[in-house]
Amino acid sequence: MKVMVVGGGISGLTMAMSLHQIGVPVRVYEAVREVSPLGVGLNLQPNGVRELIELGLGEELDRIGTATRNLCFFNKFGQPVWREPRGRDAGFDWPQYSIHRGKLQVMLTEATRARLGNAAVRTGHQFQRLEQRGGKVVAWFLDRQTGQVVEDEADILVGADGIHSAVRRQFYPGEGEPLFAGQILWRAAVDAPPFLDGATMAIAGHFHQRIVAYPIGPGSKPGTLLTNWIAQMTVATEAPPREDWNRKVGKERFFDTFGHWKFDWLDFPALVESTSEIFEFPLVDRHPVDRWSFDRVTLIGDAAHPMQPTGSQAGSQAIVDARMLTAALLADRDPVMALAKYDAVRRPVMNDITLRNRGFGPEAAMQLAEERAPHGFARIEDVIPREELESISRGFQQAAGLDAAALNARPSFVPPGARFG
Ligand SMILES: Cc1cc2nc3c(=O)[nH]c(=O)nc-3n(C[C@H](O)[C@H](O)[C@H](O)COP(=O)(O)OP(=O)(O)OC[C@H]3O[C@@H](n4cnc5c(N)ncnc54)[C@H](O)[C@@H]3O)c2cc1C
Incomplete structure (x- = not known):
């Protein structure tokens, strides 16, 4: 054999x-x-x-x-929508x-x-x-x-x-x-100071405009972590660039939209400004x-x-x-x-x-927050009941x-x- x-x-x-x-x-x-x-x-x-x-x-x-110990969703103002433990913290061996x-x-x-x-x-x-x-x-x-x-x-x-x-x-x-799903992702990895607990994957925004940030290992300078970030956005184009994992572009492609997404837990514009190589990739599958x-x-x-x-x-x-x-x-x-x-x-x-x-996957919680409270909220429980948030997360995890x-x-x-x- x-x-x-x-x-x-x-x-x-x-x-x-x-x-x-x-x-x-x-x-x-x-x-x-x-x-x-x-x-x-x-x-x-x-x-x-x-x-x-x-x-x-x-x-x-x-x-x-x-x-990674936590997955956290926020709205586009950086307000927390949902947090769930990951890996061992979620009971996995x-x-x-x-x-x-x-x-x-x-x-x-x-x-x-x-x-x-x-x-x-x-x-x-x-x-x-x-x-x-x-x-x-x-x-x-x-x-x-x-x-x-x-x-x-x-x-x-x-x-x-x-x-x-x-x-x-x-x-x-x-x-x-591959089939283009109407969105483009801009992605990069850069040394940055830890944010939140230094072991959280954070996703903020909603279906049509969102950012993702998470540490992916030790940084090369003291006090930093290698941090992955993504800006993802729905675009009007019908013919995206052929997906190529190595296509490099400048930040002007998306910075008008995300250049003010500065939260008390993450300064996204500063993260982008400190990045030397940004990769563009269309959202595709087959x-x-x-x-x-x-x-x-x-x-x-x-x-x-x-x-x-x-x-x-x-x-x-x-x-x-x-x-x-x-x-x-x-x-x-x-x-x-x-x-x-x-x-x-x-x-x-x-x-x-x-x-x-x-579909939305576990990110459905973020989308609901946008639809029900597009201007933000005082308490997430007033917008999405806890049981609804839990059932979104559970449903996805079982399917996956x-x-x-x-x-x-x-x-x-x-x-x-x-x-x-
Ligand atoms: C260069 C590159 C960068 C990527 N970056 C990311 C990323 O940043 N984040 C992310 O989530 N996913 C990324 N991916 C995709 C990710 O690796 C896959 O979605 C996932 O890990 C599944 O892995 P895979 O082995 O099936 O495919 P891949 O990891 O894509 O591996 C396929 C391999 O097959 C080789 N190959 C292709 N055609 C031929 C051929 N005709 N003959 C011989 N070899 C061939 C490729 O060079 C590649 O090494 C990347 C893939 C590539 C190739």
């Missing part, structure tokens, strides 16, 4: 280490020639963190990330980490290479196409250094190549570009599809279910995909059956989340598989010592 993984991002590297854990040889093909810490903030919910801890990466996560996406990818790459050997992650190899024949998958990759096309063969190929997945395109050639597994080929992570960032789930769900696929292989020695079962169990849940994420009691009670997807075959 041998596996090829296409894409050395968050899901692909987790897949590789998980397969190695159960004794299955695996090779990762990654398009970029050198893995550098690209991206800004990403949240790992306890369901994803559990899997990385079970892979032995707990200390590394703790070193590079922030264990595992923390939630807010983390720099690029540092996470570099950490996972190094861990994969340390465990599987350097040759297991082949960078600079861009997937071109695949064929299934004689009980094998054959795939062709462009070696970006030599310009040659190289061929490899395995029993299974896992497409973990992100929102523009070329593996997915082979099965859905007419799918086209329609759910009705199949991920095609005999010996399957999809995980953003290749399978690119979703809007409502509830901060893409990274965690990508990790859980990799672990559930590993569990499916442990349960069924026949790879075709295992991939079909992974598809049958996991896809409906992720398709449901993808569609739900087009973030129920603490259920997660704590669930046996491991990959029990210690489990081996394939």
